[in-house]
Amino acid sequence: MHAITKSGWIEVVTGSMFSGKTEELLRRLRRAEIAGQEVAVFTPALDDRYGEDYVGSHDGRRWEATAIDPDSDLERVFDGLNGEQVVAFDEANFFTEALVGVCERLADDGRRVIVSGTDQTFRGEPFHPLPQLIACAEYVEKFRAICACCGEPATRNQRLVNGEPAHVDDPTILVGADESYEARCRHCHTLRRD
C-alpha cells in the first residue's frame, strides 16, 4: 500500500476525536522517513494546541509542520514544496474545500498525500471537506475511539460547554481537546435543542 510508484495517491485517516488519527499520521510519517523519503507536513494555523508549527497527538507526540491559514490561498502549499515525495495535512476539517483540489494536484504530480481529520461535527453531521476527500482518495481508514460514557467504540464527537452538551445552534468551529470534547458512541452522543 505504501510503496512509492510513478503515480501518486491520496490516503485519508479519519474518525472521531481521540481515535488515534494523529498517532497514525505520525506513524506513517516516521516510516516514510525511515524509507529515506522527504516529507512535508502542513497544519492549519488556527490549531495551536501543540504549538503552531507542530502536528501533535493527544498522547504528546509531535512533528514539525508548516502552519497555514486555512482561509488563505492554498496555492502557497506549492511554493513551499521542493522534491518531497510525501505531503501530509493534519486537521483537514479546518480547511475549506480548496484542499480537495490541492490534494488532487499533488497526487496527480506523483506524490503520496496523507490527509487526517475528523469526519463529523459535534452535531454528528459530515465535517467538510472530509466527505469530498474520502470520495477522491485511493485509501481511507476510519478509526474509532472509546466512548467516554459506556466504553463502546466511539464514532461521534461530543462537545461540552461547562460540562453540558453543546446546543445544536452553536458555531461549528471551536478549537479544543478534552476540556471541550469527548469521544462518544451513537447512543451516548447528545445535543441540546431547547
Ligand SMILES: Nc1ncnc2c1ncn2[C@@H]1O[C@H](COP(=O)(O)OP(=O)(O)O)[C@@H](O)[C@H]1O
Ligand atoms: N476516549 C478515548 N479513546 C481512545 N483514546 C483516547 C481517549 N481519550 C484519550 N485517548 C488518548 O488519545 C490517543 C489518540 O490521540 P490522537 O492520535 O491525537 O487522536 P486524534 O488525532 O484522533 O484526535 C490515544 O492513544 C489515547 O492515549
Ligand SMILES: Cc1cn([C@H]2C[C@H](O)[C@@H](COP(=O)(O)O)O2)c(=O)[nH]c1=O
Ligand atoms: C467535532 C468538532 C471538532 N472541532 C475541532 C476541535 C479540535 O480542535 C479539532 C479536532 O481535533 P482532533 O485532532 O481530531 O482531536 O476540531 C471543531 O472545531 N468543531 C467540531 O464540531
Ligand SMILES: [Zn+2]
Ligand atoms: Zn457510549
